[in-house]
Amino acid sequence: MANGKNDDAFVVFDRVQKSYDGETLVVKDLNLTLPRGEFLTMLGPSGSGKTTCLMMLAGFETATHGEILLDGRPINNIPPHKRGIGMVFQSYALFPHMTVGENLSFPLEVRGIAKSTREEKIKRALDMVQMGQFANRRPAQLSGGQQQRIALARALVFEPELVLMDEPLGALDKQLREHMQFEITRLAHELGITTVYVTHDQTEALTMSDRVAVFNDGVIQQLAPPDQLYETPQNSFVAQFIGENNTLNGVITAIKGDLCEVKLDNGEVIDAKPVNVSKVGERTCVSIRPERVEVNPARLQPGAHTLKAEVLEFIYMGDIFRTRLRVAGNEDFIVKTRNAPDQVRMTPGTQIDIGWLPQDCRALDA
Amino acid sequence: MASAQSHARRRAFFLVLPLLAFILITFVAPIGQMLHRSFHNDGFTMHEDIGTGVRTPIMTNLKAWFDANPAGTEPTEEAFAALAADMVVLRELKAPGQAGTRINYELSGTRSMFTKAARQAKKLEAPYKDAFLDLDKDWLNPDLWRVMRDASSAYTFNFYLAALDLTRSSDGSIEKVNENRQVYVTLFTRTLFLSVLITFLTFVLGYPIAHLLATLPLRYSNLLMILVLLPFWTSLLVRTTSWMVLLQSQGVVNDSLVGLGLLGDENRLQMMYNQMGTVIAMTHILLPFMVLPLYSVMRPINPSYVRAARSLGATSWTAFRRIYFPQTIPGIGAGALLVFILAVGYYITPALVGGADGQLISNLIAFHMQKSLNWSLAAALAALLLGGILILYWLYDRLIGIDNLKLG
Numbered sequence: 102m103a104n105g106k107n108d109d110a111f112v113v114f115d116r117v118q119k120s121y122d123g124e125t126l127v128v129k130d131l132n133l134t135l136p137r138g139e140f141l142t143m144l145g146p147s148g149s150g151k152t153t154c155l156m157m158l159a160g161f162e163t164a165t166h167g168e169i170l171l172d173g174r175p176i177n178n179i180p181p182h183k184r185g186i187g188m189v190f191q192s193y194a195l196f197p198h199m200t201v202g203e204n205l206s207f208p209l210e211v212r213g214i215a216k217s218t219r220e221e222k223i224k225r226a227l228d229m230v231q232m233g234q235f236a237n238r239r240p241a242q243l244s245g246g247q248q249q250r251i252a253l254a255r256a257l258v259f260e261p262e263l264v265l266m267d268e269p270l271g272a273l274d275k276q277l278r279e280h281m282q283f284e285i286t287r288l289a290h291e292l293g294i295t296t297v298y299v300t301h302d303q304t305e306a307l308t309m310s311d312r313v314a315v316f317n318d319g320v321i322q323q324l325a326p327p328d329q330l331y332e333t334p335q336n337s338f339v340a341q342f343i344g345e346n347n348t349l350n351g352v353i354t355a356i357k358g359d360l361c362e363v364k365l366d367n368g369e370v371i372d373a374k375p376v377n378v379s380k381v382g383e384r385t386c387v388s389i390r391p392e393r394v395e396v397n398p399a400r401l402q403p404g405a406h407t408l409k410a411e412v413l414e415f416i417y418m419g420d421i422f423r424t425r426l427r428v429a430g431n432e433d434f435i436v437k438t439r440n441a442p443d444q445v446r447m448t449p450g451t452q453i454d455i456g457w458l459p460q461d462c463r464a465l466d467a
Numbered sequence: 468m469a470s471a472q473s474h475a476r477r478r479a480f481f482l483v484l485p486l487l488a489f490i491l492i493t494f495v496a497p498i499g500q501m502l503h504r505s506f507h508n509d510g511f512t513m514h515e516d517i518g519t520g521v522r523t524p525i526m527t528n529l530k531a532w533f534d535a536n537p538a539g540t541e542p543t544e545e546a547f548a549a550l551a552a553d554m555v556v557l558r559e560l561k562a563p564g565q566a567g568t569r570i571n572y573e574l575s576g577t578r579s580m581f582t583k584a585a586r587q588a589k590k591l592e593a594p595y596k597d598a599f600l601d602l603d604k605d606w607l608n609p610d611l612w613r614v615m616r617d618a619s620s621a622y623t624f625n626f627y628l629a630a631l632d633l634t635r636s637s638d639g640s641i642e643k644v645n646e647n648r649q650v651y652v653t654l655f656t657r658t659l660f661l662s663v664l665i666t667f668l669t670f671v672l673g674y675p676i677a678h679l680l681a682t683l684p685l686r687y688s689n690l691l692m693i694l695v696l697l698p699f700w701t702s703l704l705v706r707t708t709s710w711m712v713l714l715q716s717q718g719v720v721n722d723s724l725v726g727l728g729l730l731g732d733e734n735r736l737q738m739m740y741n742q743m744g745t746v747i748a749m750t751h752i753l754l755p756f757m758v759l760p761l762y763s764v765m766r767p768i769n770p771s772y773v774r775a776a777r778s779l780g781a782t783s784w785t786a787f788r789r790i791y792f793p794q795t796i797p798g799i800g801a802g803a804l805l806v807f808i809l810a811v812g813y814y815i816t817p818a819l820v821g822g823a824d825g826q827l828i829s830n831l832i833a834f835h836m837q838k839s840l841n842w843s844l845a846a847a848l849a850a851l852l853l854g855g856i857l858i859l860y861w862l863y864d865r866l867i868g869i870d871n872l873k874l875g
């Protein structure tokens with residue numbers, strides 16, 4: 102499969118812009134390089150331009166500016182059917198007048214593949230998604246999850262090197278979705294396919310991808326592997342969008358090396374790690390993950406910061422406890438604690454001390 | 468509980484009652500009556516006084532003679548005597564015209580023989596045969612006696628024979644009518660042919676329009692929809708006459724072609740008062756009936772089907788042929804059936820722009836209803852048309868399936 106020269110830049114978006122109406126840019130200055138075999142997820146709120154990017158790559162929309170390269174070749178002049186890109190649509194788009202087998206046969210027939218080879222490939226593709234016995238059904242006779250798997254098999258049956266999936270699991274229930282997430286990643290890695298996956302479910306993005314591109318307003322806010330994305334968000338949009346997040350607003354009062362001093366709006370001063378703040382006097386939004394906050398003074402690590410807090414609400418969630426606190430004027434400060442034998446269950450109204458390490462506390466743009 | 472339900476059901480029934488009555492009165496009854504009339508005509512057996520409504524059997528003596536003697540028997544003196552007795556009755560009832568008209572349907576030129584004979588009825592004396600022959604030599608015509616025998620029973624299939632250009636020879640066997648009087652079969656075939664042609668033309672013209680309507684952004688498609696529906700909102704007569712203005716040899720199209728020098732003044736195109744006029748005007752008028760069912764199946768077709776096909780490696784033509792087109796077949800079926808059925812029974816447009824060879828079968832039905840007043844023949848023609856359409860409908864159901872039909 103590998104042909105050497107473009108393995109590190111199999112798909113390239115080079116300063117791509119897109120506007121539908123000639124006025125507003127739906128995609129603004131998109132730069133993205135995708136190595137061969139990578140599983141990249143585009144994650145972002147509704148209307149942030151994810152589908153538009155896929156459509157440009159698949160050839161159903163043209164970029165207003167910039168260039169998209171596929172395997173080193175500019176893609177603009179290649180019609181969609183010659184791009185060899187497998188695509189799974191959000192609506193599955195299984196052809197309703199054909200059986201499952203005919204659906205899978207279609208991409209092979211248009212490629213002029215002989216009947217015997219065709220049957221073999223169809224069988225292999227159906228077995229791959231564990232749908233071997235459904236070849237003679239119509240799409241309407243399948244459940245949502247089964248249709249989804251057929252759509253996947255159809256996108257893979259002609260062995261494309263690049264597969265695009267637009268929110269393929271949106272219509273499935275949680276359990277099936279998790280199962281399919283696993284199946285898709287397994288297949289993608291087994292077959293060595295380069296995948297661009299679109300979702301607005303952040304858990305899906307984190308569990309499936311090699312890298313995640315967080316979209317907002319037509320711009321990639323951060324492009325990083327899931328762990329970096331979660332642990333070191335580069336701006337407050339990413340921090341807010343990925344996972345749960347506590348924010349405290351304040352002003353930078355001093356920057357010294359890799360720590361800065363933030364004066365919170367209620368007058369307290371804390372240390373934080375400056376991420377995209379640069380000068381003293383700038384407003385900032387300090388972000389701390391709920392699970393990095395310690396409520397048990399005995400467990401506080403040396404060098405940790407402590408703050409006064411009032412318990413507002415205690416929610417029992419089985420494996421964890423979720424406690425809502427008032428901290429420095431913020432009434433939505435969430436703390437997550439594991440349901441361990443020695444864990445205290447806090448009663449609303451009590452005053453407690455909480456603490457965290459300054460490096461877990463990131464000063465981001467306000 | 469049960470009584471409440473049956474009460475509700477009764478109420479619902481009373482609500483649909485007016486519609487039911489309306490359909491019965493305006494649809495089922497007239498069609499039933501028409502079908503009945505196509506094989507039942509009592510013009511030669513029964514007289515009904517318009518004023519009093521009294522019904523009197525006529526031609527009873529002749530009927531008795533026909534019953535006693537098998538078909539093909541030479542009319543004897545006895546037969547003529549029966550005829551003379553019946554003529555007296557006809558004269559008294561002032562009904563010779565009615566009886567003559569009934570015979571005249573099948574043998575033209577015979578009505579006057581009846582009125583003349585009835586006028587002389589009192590003076591007719593034995594030997595009756597000679598007396599009748601003195602009035603008219605044709606009283607011995609075997610065809611006349613065959614027709615009278617058939618007509619002496621109110622039930623007959625002769626009108627169906629006539630509608631198929633067939634007749635009975637004097638010995639009662641079925642044969643083709645004289646070549647220069649064969650009109651109906653030609654008209655039936657022409658009607659079928661033109662209807663198929665018009666259906667095909669509306670399909671060819673309507674499919675792209677419907678596709679455009681279904682895929683254009685809403686604000687443009689609404690405008691286009693208005694253009695498509697515009698013909699619906701103008702009177703049929705206005706539309707047809709405007710085609711006359713456009714297409715006649717001194718009309719707008721010819722004038723422009725001549726004006727542009729594309730056409731010599733002496734060879735102006737004959738687009739009106741022939742089949743071409745009928746085809747053009749009817750295609751235009753029936754176009755919306757094709758476009759609307761097509762549109763209604765095309766609108767909900769998700770564009771991602773074609774996109775999926777393209778991404779799977781199909782050229783845009785293959786994607787259309789194998790993915791888009793098959794999904795529109797129910798609409799094509801519905802549109803074609805609708806246009807075809809409407810075209811087969813179309814009347815005003817061919818009457819106005821069809822000239823002599825652009826007439827359809829319905830124009831002839833109208834002729835028999837209004838001019839020749841041979842309602843039984845009109846009814847037989849209409850019944851054949853109805854039967855033909857039902858057969859086509861059945862065929863359609865067998866081939867495509869009626870539940871595949873989508874009217875919107």
Ligand SMILES: Nc1ncnc2c1ncn2[C@@H]1O[C@H](COP(=O)(O)OP(=O)(O)OP(=O)(O)O)[C@@H](O)[C@H]1O
Nearest residue numbers: 121122127145146147148149150151152153154301
């Ligand atoms: N065909 C189109 N014509 C005009 N505007 C469009 C078209 N398709 C999308 N847009 C606009 O472009 C923007 C981005 O749309 P896009 O479909 O790429 O969003 P998305 O990130 O896929 O959102 P979602 O998560 O809801 O699917 C939206 O504001 C949308 O209104």
Ligand SMILES: [Mg+2]
Nearest residue numbers: 151152153267
């Ligand atoms: Mg989308």
